[in-house]
Amino acid sequence: MPEGRGDGALLKVDNLHTHFFLPNGVLKAVDGMSLEVERGEVVAVVGESGSGKSVTALSILRLIPRHQGRIVDGRLLFKGHDLMKKSNREMQEIRGKQIAMIFQNPYAALNPVIRLGDQLIETARKHRAVTKSEGLELSLELLTHLDLEDPERIVRLRPFQVSGGINQRIMLALALIGEPQLLIADEATTMLDSLTQVEILELIDRVQRETGMAVLLISHDLGVVAQVSDRVVVMYMGQRVEQAPTGEILTSPKHPYTIGLRESAPDLETKGKRLPQIQGSPPDPQNLPQGCRFAPRCPHAMERCIQSSPPDFRLDDNTLVKCWLFETGSPT
Amino acid sequence: MLFGISVVGFLLMKLVPGDPSSFLLGPFAGPEAREALLRSLGWDQPWPVQYVKWLGLFVQGDFGTSVRYQTPVSEIFGQAVVNSAILVALSFAIAFVLGFFGGILAAVKRFSPVDRVTTTVAVVLASAPVYWLGLVLVWIFSVRLGIFPVSGIGTVGAESDVVDLLHHAALPSVTAALIPMAVIFRLTRSELAHALDQPYIQAARARGLTEASVVFRHGVRNIVAPIANVSGLQLGFIFTATLFVEVVFAWPGVGFLVFQAIAARDIPVIQTVVLFTGLLFVAISLVSDVIQGLVDPRTMASAGAGT
Numbered sequence: 001m002p003e004g005r006g007d008g009a010l011l012k013v014d015n016l017h018t019h020f021f022l023p024n025g026v027l028k029a030v031d032g033m034s035l036e037v038e039r040g041e042v043v044a045v046v047g048e049s050g051s052g053k054s055v056t057a058l059s060i061l062r063l064i065p066r067h068q069g070r071i072v073d074g075r076l077l078f079k080g081h082d083l084m085k086k087s088n089r090e091m092q093e094i095r096g097k098q099i100a101m102i103f104q105n106p107y108a109a110l111n112p113v114i115r116l117g118d119q120l121i122e123t124a125r126k127h128r129a130v131t132k133s134e135g136l137e138l139s140l141e142l143l144t145h146l147d148l149e150d151p152e153r154i155v156r157l158r159p160f161q162v163s164g165g166i167n168q169r170i171m172l173a174l175a176l177i178g179e180p181q182l183l184i185a186d187e188a189t190t191m192l193d194s195l196t197q198v199e200i201l202e203l204i205d206r207v208q209r210e211t212g213m214a215v216l217l218i219s220h221d222l223g224v225v226a227q228v229s230d231r232v233v234v235m236y237m238g239q240r241v242e243q244a245p246t247g248e249i250l251t252s253p254k255h256p257y258t259i260g261l262r263e264s265a266p267d268l269e270t271k272g273k274r275l276p277q278i279q280g281s282p283p284d285p286q287n288l289p290q291g292c293r294f295a296p297r298c299p300h301a302m303e304r305c306i307q308s309s310p311p312d313f314r315l316d317d318n319t320l321v322k323c324w325l326f327e328t329g330s331p332t
Numbered sequence: 333m334l335f336g337i338s339v340v341g342f343l344l345m346k347l348v349p350g351d352p353s354s355f356l357l358g359p360f361a362g363p364e365a366r367e368a369l370l371r372s373l374g375w376d377q378p379w380p381v382q383y384v385k386w387l388g389l390f391v392q393g394d395f396g397t398s399v400r401y402q403t404p405v406s407e408i409f410g411q412a413v414v415n416s417a418i419l420v421a422l423s424f425a426i427a428f429v430l431g432f433f434g435g436i437l438a439a440v441k442r443f444s445p446v447d448r449v450t451t452t453v454a455v456v457l458a459s460a461p462v463y464w465l466g467l468v469l470v471w472i473f474s475v476r477l478g479i480f481p482v483s484g485i486g487t488v489g490a491e492s493d494v495v496d497l498l499h500h501a502a503l504p505s506v507t508a509a510l511i512p513m514a515v516i517f518r519l520t521r522s523e524l525a526h527a528l529d530q531p532y533i534q535a536a537r538a539r540g541l542t543e544a545s546v547v548f549r550h551g552v553r554n555i556v557a558p559i560a561n562v563s564g565l566q567l568g569f570i571f572t573a574t575l576f577v578e579v580v581f582a583w584p585g586v587g588f589l590v591f592q593a594i595a596a597r598d599i600p601v602i603q604t605v606v607l608f609t610g611l612l613f614v615a616i617s618l619v620s621d622v623i624q625g626l627v628d629p630r631t632m633a634s635a636g637a638g639t
Contacts, residue, residue: 096540109535
């Protein structure tokens, strides 16, 4: 399969299928998802709740709980190595050291009964050959660098004793302490108030430019990620429907779903007007339509869209659209 | 509280029909002999006087003399307490170690055959009565297999040593331990399974921490409080269960002592046991209250709220 980009990519997710086995059937949370992240690149994955963004992220780290679901098909290439073939022990060396992740709810993602400092030291000792006191030193330096005030006091506290913004900085420090080449931020700013949201986002952006690590930014909010990302991948019902440079997504989105997302996001010009919304609601993920998954809600749906699912059409080097309207582009 | 126990314990004995005279003197003794015996024991006086006298001596450490054995109650009772303590300690150790570590194993291997089998066994054990379990164990291990002795604390006539003691203690202590073990097992399994589903466990794995560190440092640490709480309750259960078990296995502990004493209407012994049992339970609830206070309640409150 010819690919314009991604062969030398830092991360390449290829045709990933992650399914959950529920008592009443199979839930295809991720069903044919592909994306690439180049070294030093910031890629945003955007889609509504339930589109499979978080499951994609967890699949990359092979963290889908065994008793719930598993990766049934696809390839995960990190620096050319197949993550699917790694043993659990090998994955432990990759997690946190090469690929780190921060989570949506910083209160829930930190252990409530362990002091913040001890969680940092523990992670530092896992990935850097340091003693306890060196680990603490390293953590304090990193926290200071992340604009945390009075880190010596903070590290002696537990997660419920500090604010969400501070907890998310701790999460970020936990992720950065192993000096990863890829940071996955799964809705990392969603739970925070809008001012703190901007702070954390700017912090990620600054660290990214300082260290040159790549970032996979997962969000349901196009407006949030647009500020810092190079490229946007739009997800709908477990699949990529469009991929384009951020500017292009904002100014000339192609896929009808992306257009709907774009129009439903408020900006300065729409002030006072009722925001347009995407008609209908997403299909039942356990009973997906056989053709294009967006067809039941799409204003441009044709007979063909209901019959068969479109492939990815490549419009140029950087732009892919999974929609029959763009059949003129070459299918990949 | 203790005063109440002492009064009720004392009065209960007065209400029970029969007195030791019939046991000691036999059915053919005349009324004069009976009168003489009661007078020698001080039981011809009105009961409030008896109570004050008894309590006064009790506080000074004089528990009276066993009517049946004609030896000081303190001697008999002391040896029985030591024997019971051995049984309680063994039972609790078995219940806690197997229940706690078995529960961890089942939670980690959730939904695997290991988990299903152990959980089913635990449900059955937790629902069974102690005396029935005792009889089943005797039937399997003593009658059918002949591995363990049925009763007693040591081989008669043999030099008493630790191995012989443990050999005799095996069945009674396991009997008393099975139900608490099942209770601790089930709680450990469900609490840890719940804890392992929390986002902070996934986050700990995402940082590359080893499974051992994830399970023990991040998982088990969050369930210490409920496990400690329930283990304390189970210790109380073992105290009670041991009383029955001692009777079934003729283990010369407090339960066996009081069982025989009741049969013989050996009132000084019964009163001593009742008062000390009351003391023990007051002490246990006091200690557990103190421990509850030490385990910072705010820590646990927010452990739940953070989810």
